[in-house]
Structure formats: C-alpha cells, structure tokens
Amino acid sequence: MLTMFLPFVVILGYVHLVWGYVSYQPEQVHLAFGGNSYEIVVTWSTTNQSNESLVEYGIGGLIKRATGKSTLFVSSENGTRSQYIHRVSLPQLTSGSKYVYHCGSDQGWSDMFWFITSPDESTWSPQLAIFGDLGNENAKSLPHLQEEVQRGMYDAILHVGDFAYDMDSESGRVGDEFMKQIQPIAAYVPYMTCPGNHEEAYNFSNYRARFSMPGSSEGLWYSFDMGPVHFISVSTEVYYFLEYGLKLVTKQYEWLEKDLKEATKPENRDVRPWIVMFGHRPMYCSNTGDDDCTHYGTYTRVGLPFVHWFGLEKLLNDYGVDLVIWAHEHSYERLWPLFNYEVRNGSYEEPYHNPGAPVHIISGSAGCKEDISPFIQELPYWSAFRSTDYGYMRMRIFNKTHLYVEQISVDKEGEVIDHVWIVKNNHTSYA
Ligand SMILES: *[C@@H]1O[C@H](CO)[C@@H](O)[C@H](O)[C@H]1NC(C)=O
Ligand SMILES: *[C@@H]1O[C@H](CO)[C@@H](O)[C@H](O)[C@H]1NC(C)=O
Ligand SMILES: *[C@@H]1O[C@H](CO)[C@@H](O)[C@H](O)[C@H]1NC(C)=O
Ligand SMILES: *[C@@H]1O[C@H](CO)[C@@H](O)[C@H](O)[C@H]1NC(C)=O
Ligand SMILES: *[C@@H]1O[C@H](CO)[C@@H](O)[C@H](O)[C@H]1NC(C)=O
Ligand SMILES: *[C@@H]1O[C@H](CO)[C@@H](O)[C@H](O)[C@H]1NC(C)=O
Ligand SMILES: *[C@@H]1O[C@H](CO)[C@@H](O)[C@H](O)[C@H]1NC(C)=O
Ligand SMILES: [Fe+2]
Numbered sequence: 081m082l083t084m085f086l087p088f089v090v091i092l093g094y095v096h097l098v099w100g101y102v103s104y105q106p107e108q109v110h111l112a113f114g115g116n117s118y119e120i121v122v123t124w125s126t127t128n129q130s131n132e133s134l135v136e137y138g139i140g141g142l143i144k145r146a147t148g149k150s151t152l153f154v155s156s157e158n159g160t161r162s163q164y165i166h167r168v169s170l171p172q173l174t175s176g177s178k179y180v181y182h183c184g185s186d187q188g189w190s191d192m193f194w195f196i197t198s199p200d201e202s203t204w205s206p207q208l209a210i211f212g213d214l215g216n217e218n219a220k221s222l223p224h225l226q227e228e229v230q231r232g233m234y235d236a237i238l239h240v241g242d243f244a245y246d247m248d249s250e251s252g253r254v255g256d257e258f259m260k261q262i263q264p265i266a267a268y269v270p271y272m273t274c275p276g277n278h279e280e281a282y283n284f285s286n287y288r289a290r291f292s293m294p295g296s297s298e299g300l301w302y303s304f305d306m307g308p309v310h311f312i313s314v315s316t317e318v319y320y321f322l323e324y325g326l327k328l329v330t331k332q333y334e335w336l337e338k339d340l341k342e343a344t345k346p347e348n349r350d351v352r353p354w355i356v357m358f359g360h361r362p363m364y365c366s367n368t369g370d371d372d373c374t375h376y377g378t379y380t381r382v383g384l385p386f387v388h389w390f391g392l393e394k395l396l397n398d399y400g401v402d403l404v405i406w407a408h409e410h411s412y413e414r415l416w417p418l419f420n421y422e423v424r425n426g427s428y429e430e431p432y433h434n435p436g437a438p439v440h441i442i443s444g445s446a447g448c449k450e451d452i453s454p455f456i457q458e459l460p461y462w463s464a465f466r467s468t469d470y471g472y473m474r475m476r477i478f479n480k481t482h483l484y485v486e487q488i489s490v491d492k493e494g495e496v497i498d499h500v501w502i503v504k505n506n507h508t509s510y511a
Pocket of ligand 6: 478479480482
C-alpha cells in the first residue's frame with residue numbers, strides 16, 4: 081500500500097522544493113550594544129523580505145515601537161541561498177530596567193524576549209562571560225552559557241572569534257543553525273564579537289552581515305564602554321589575510337591609536353580606568369603546533385612580516401592597556417604581566433597588583449569540532465596557568481581598582497579551575 085503511494089510522495093516533495101515557500105518569521109534573534117550601554121541593537125533574519133523591520137518593546141509591556149532596516153544577504157558562494165537581515169536600534173533606554181520585546185513585522189512576530197539595561201554607569205560592576213572558538217558541533221559550553229544567561233548572571237558576552245565552524249558552510253546553513261543555537265543567550269544579553277580565521281570566507285561576509293557591532297567598520301574593529309571598563313575589539317585577521325587589503329591593517333591601526341588616545345585622556349580614564357582589549361589570535365601561547373604565536377615574531381605583536389610595521393604590543397604598553405583577551409588556541413592560558421617576553425610582575429606579593437605590563441589571557445576552549453589544542457611539555461617562564469579542559473571565562477569588574485576573572489571547566493561540571501584578581505590603583509602607561 082505504502083509503496084503504491086511512494087511515487088506521489090516523491091513528486092509532492094519535489095513540487096514543494098521547486099515552489100519554495102514564504103516565511104516572514106523572525107529567527108536568529110540577537111542583541112548588541114549600540115553607541116552606548118543605553119542603546120541596544122536587535123538583529124534577526126527572515127527568509128523573505130517583510131514590508132517592515134519592527135521591534136515592539138517596553139518596561140513591563142510592548143508600549144513602544146522602533147523601526148529599522150533590512151538588507152539582503154546572499155550567504156552562499158553560488159549565490160542561490162539568501163536571507164534578509166534586519167537591524168533595529170532601541171536608543172535612550174532607561175537605566176536599570178527589565179525590558180520585554182519582540183521583533184518582526186505585521187507579517188510575522190518572534191517570541192517575546194527580555195533584556196536588562198545597565199544600572200547607573202558609575203556604580204555598575206558588570207559581569208561577562210568570555211570565550212572563543214564555539215562551534216555548531218561539540219559546543220560543550222553552550223548549555224552552561226544558555227542556563228547562566230537565562231538565570232541573569234551576565235550583562236554581556238564576548239565571543240572572541242571563530243563561530244559555528246563555519247558560518248558560510250553548507251551555503252550558510254551552518255551559520256543559521258549556530259545563530260539559532262545562541263539565541264537563548266544572544267536574544268537576552270548583548271553578544272559582542274570579533275572576527276576569527278574561521279570567518280574569512282568571502283572577505284568575512286558572514287561575520288560582517290550577521291552581527292551588528294557599534295562603529296563604522298562592519299564589526300571588524302570597534303570599542304564600547306561598560307561601567308568602569310572601556311572594551312576594544314580588534315581584528316587580528318587583517319594581518320593574516322592581506323589579500324583583502326593592506327589598507328585594513330593601516331585603517332585599524334590608526335583607529336586603535338586614536339581610540340586609545342581618547343580613552344586615556346585623564347578626564348576619560350578617571351571615569352573609566354580599565355581598558356580591556358580582545359582579538360582572536362594571541363600574541364603569546366605555549367601550545368604545540370606551527371601556529372603563529374609559537375613563533376617569535378607574531379604579526380599582531382611586532383607587525384607585518386619583514387617590515388615590522390603596525391605591531392600592536394607597543395600600543396598596549398604605551399597606553400597602559402590592563403588586560404588583553406585572546407582565543408584561537410582551544411585551551412586556557414593565563415600569563416604573568418608581560419611585555420616583549422619580559423615578565424613585569426606587580427608590587428607586593430601579588431604579581432597582578434599594579435602590574436608593570438598588560439595581562440594576557442587566552443580562552444578558546446568553548447568547544448568546537450576541532451577539539452582541544454595541546455600544550456608543549458615545558459611551562460614557559462611567562463605562563464602562569466594553563467588547562468586543556470573545555471570551558472569559558474567569567475569576568476567581573478567590581479570597581480575602578482578591582483577586576484576579577486575565573487575560568488570554568490565544563491569537563492569538571494562547572495568547577496572554577498583558575499581565578500585571579502587584577503588590582504590597580506594607578507592605570508597609566510607602562511612605558
Ligand atoms: C520567499 O523566499 C523563498 C526562498 O528564498 C523564495 O523561493 C520565494 O520566491 C520567496 N517568495 C516571495 C513571495 O518572496
Ligand atoms: C505590511 O503588511 C501587513 C500585513 O499585510 C500590513 O498590515 C501592514 O500595513 C503593511 N505595512 C506597510 C508599511 O506596508
Ligand atoms: C551551492 O553550493 C552548495 C555548497 O557548495 C551546494 O551544496 C549546492 O548544491 C550548490 N547549489 C547549486 C544550485 O549549485
Ligand atoms: C573586504 O571587506 C572590507 C570591509 O568591508 C573592505 O574594506 C575591503 O575593501 C574588502 N576587500 C576586498 C578585496 O574586497
Ligand atoms: C612573577 O611572579 C611569579 C609568581 O609569584 C613568579 O613565579 C615569577 O618568578 C615572577 N617573575 C618575575 C620576573 O618576577
Ligand atoms: C572595590 O571592590 C573590591 C572587591 O569587592 C573591594 O574590596 C574594594 O573595597 C572596592 N573598592 C572601592 C573603592 O569600593
Ligand atoms: C601613577 O603612575 C604614574 C607613572 O608611573 C606616576 O607618575 C604617578 O605619580 C602615579 N600616581 C599615583 C597616584 O600613584
Ligand atoms: Fe581560530
């Protein structure tokens with residue numbers, strides 16, 4: 081009986097494929113900070129182009145309506161698969177409030193989500209989850225992060241490059257699936273990003289199209305503030321994929337120096353003393369393999385091959401950047417305060433009390449299909465702690481003097497395997 085109908089089923093299936101379907105249903109909803117922490121940008125995708133891009137939102141109910149724009153994104157190399165990506169900004173939000181929202185249009189709405197705005201900036205002690213290299217497969221940290229975000233533990237997420245493995249795979253379907261996986265996180269707290277090497281395809285087009293970071297560089301480099309911290313996101317990839325333009329290296333470098341100059345003006349640094357930078361490929365690491373950080377002259381640290389222009393480590397030192405967070409290596413490693421392979425511990429008993437150089441941490445073990453990155457046997461003199469457990473980092477900036485980070489092991493069911501306080505009463509240049 082069944083076999084008799086099989087040809088019809090096959091024909092119906094075929095007809096369905098050819099005719100396609102219409103969907104104005106929002107999916108892949110995610111948030112980012114806009115120009116400041118009282119502005120949130122909502123981003124989502126639809127298969128078909130809805131006639132509007134709307135967010136209905138408010139404190140306690142959907143009282144307000146904000147309008148934005150959509151752009152067509154063709155995610156596949158052969159140009160057959162497309163989606164519309166919608167962006168709507170919610171400016172001038174009230175501090176310390178729980179907002180509810182949904183997004184879409186009168187042709188289709190998302191579920192309801194919520195987010196909480198920052199309290200008074202001057203007394204805020206923001207807490208973040210930070211990690212890199214989280215994929216669609218083997219996403220070990222994902223359920224932990226989903227759980228903790230839903231319980232209200234974090235004010236923002238930093239994903240330090242390498243998404244989905246890879247967002248462009250299967251004509252962008254892997255990217256779509258990944259964006260759905262992170263929706264229970266990213267629809268509730270700002271999900272701030274930087275590009276990694278896995279985003280390289282088609283000139284980082286999936287990265288640039290899918291995220292909505294502040295600034296005007298399509299999310300390749302930008303900065304934002306949270307209470308006592310100035311965060312800077314950079315693309316280490318501009319140094320490695322020079323085929324997309326040397327001008328990206330120079331543009332980023334000029335932008336970064338300008339941003340650091342502004343952030344370190346006394347009137348700004350007094351209010352916001354912590355400067356935390358993040359980028360994908362580390363300047364130092366003690367992993368095995370031929371990867372760039374195991375070689376002396378890494379591009380981001382001392383500059384481009386041979387000419388050594390536009391190296392970033394000198395800027396970190398000159399402008400007194402407090403903490404630099406990297407990923408790429410699928411492991412966790414915390415270094416002693418370090419500049420140009422010279423350990424410059426801080427005062428008193430504690431190496432991190434008024435350290436004499438930036439502190440580097442690598443946290444790229446969130447979980448992806450490329451497994452974990454092993455370490456060389458010997459612990460270098462500049463490395464303080466390392467682990468190959470899957471996991472992610474938490475950071476809390478208590479106030480102008482105290483910053484705390486800890487690393488969570490997913491293998492050990494959420495145990496804190498490393499923690500450190502960075503204590504500073506004077507944030508100035510180390511030069
Ligand atoms: C909706 O999108 C699908 C898939 O891209 C496409 O095949 C179909 O023609 C679109 N329909 C309309 C009405 O735009
Ligand atoms: C969009 O379409 C919906 C449903 O057809 C309609 O109610 C609404 O007025 C349209 N909006 C605009 C701006 O055309
Ligand atoms: C487009 O490329 C994807 C990925 O390579 C492939 O799976 C798909 O069959 C291609 N589609 C067409 C129409 O060529
Ligand atoms: C790659 O994208 C960047 C950012 O949009 C752009 O400035 C650059 O010119 C592009 N490079 C190439 C080779 O298309
Ligand atoms: C830095 O501090 C650590 C921990 O106390 C110590 O093991 C290391 O030798 C110190 N390095 C220098 C250069 O003082
Ligand atoms: C900053 O936070 C730390 C840790 O909670 C606390 O010990 C310290 O007293 C605080 N400093 C000020 C000035 O509030
Ligand atoms: C902070 O450090 C700078 C440079 O080392 C020094 O000139 C200044 O006196 C220090 N300020 C305080 C309050 O310790
Ligand atoms: Fe990477």
